[in-house]
Amino acid sequence: MALKAVSIWGCYKPPPQLGVGVSNSHSTLIGNLRYDYDKCRKWECCCLGVLAQRATTAVEDEGPSVPPLVDSSGAADGVHQNESKGFHKDLNLLPKPLTAIDISSYPRDGSKVRVAYQGLPGAYSEDAALKAYPKCETVPCDNFEAAFKAVELWLVNKTVLPIENSVGGSVHRNYDLLLRHRLHIVGEVQLRVNHCLLGLPGVRKEELRAVVSHPQAFAQCETTLSDLGAVKIAARDTAAAAQTVASNCARDTGAIASSRAAEVYGLDILAERIQDDDENITRFLVLAREPIIPGTDRPHKSRRRSRCTIQSLGSFCYEGY
């Protein structure tokens, strides 16, 4: 799903998100962000259809991987059986059932890797997905649960999720989700998060009475927030906060989000790098259905060879592996 960084005034239509709405205490403001669940379901079904079709095509293109069995009459086994039943089809030409390898994490037909993330276009999680896979197709999801499900249902290849921030600490909910789902950690992305204060075009920061953002972003920008003295309103992600300000035309409300979110939702940047700690890093995990199996095709060298190997194996033993 390609993103266009265009101004949203009057015409921005957010792309469909996977998943269902989450209740929020600021329902009047945030409620506008919810998408029609039926539309999302239709979109999911459509994606499933496309994926299934793509996978089937890939298998058909490959042709038979095993040579047909030939009986004493010289006829291929499948043809022979079919002819005896009155059919004239070679069974080997029929599409084979899909296997996990057919729909691999790197599609064979050259199509893009699809990476799900929680939030709207312009969220930091999308930045993390694009940092990990610069050419990927990012798929916005309504919540983390939906991002996990998108991988499990083969709608996407991978998902990225924030796991901890250098200032705000651990994202506990995501540890729970990691335990509840059977996805594998296949990578890690460290993203430098530079928060901006955004507002409607022409608004000055002194005019702001409220600020919308993700609770993690609030935790990372406490000094700026106390200087502003504005009321904090929680949003599901920082891009949703930017979208809320833009779509409500709220001149007295700002958002804490990225400079990319400002571009996507047509907002002005009122202040940059407003986080308390300049080294504000969020660590994201990349999850997939299949684990990465370390290769056994190459020998691993060590200078002090056997002694070193025994020592390193010993530390695994010591740690109880």
Ligand SMILES: O=C(O)C(=O)C[C@]1(C(=O)O)C=C[C@@H](O)C=C1
């Ligand atoms: O709100 C976003 O944009 C997110 O991607 C979520 C999130 C988080 O949950 O930690 C990611 C990075 C920042 O630390 C702030 C928020």
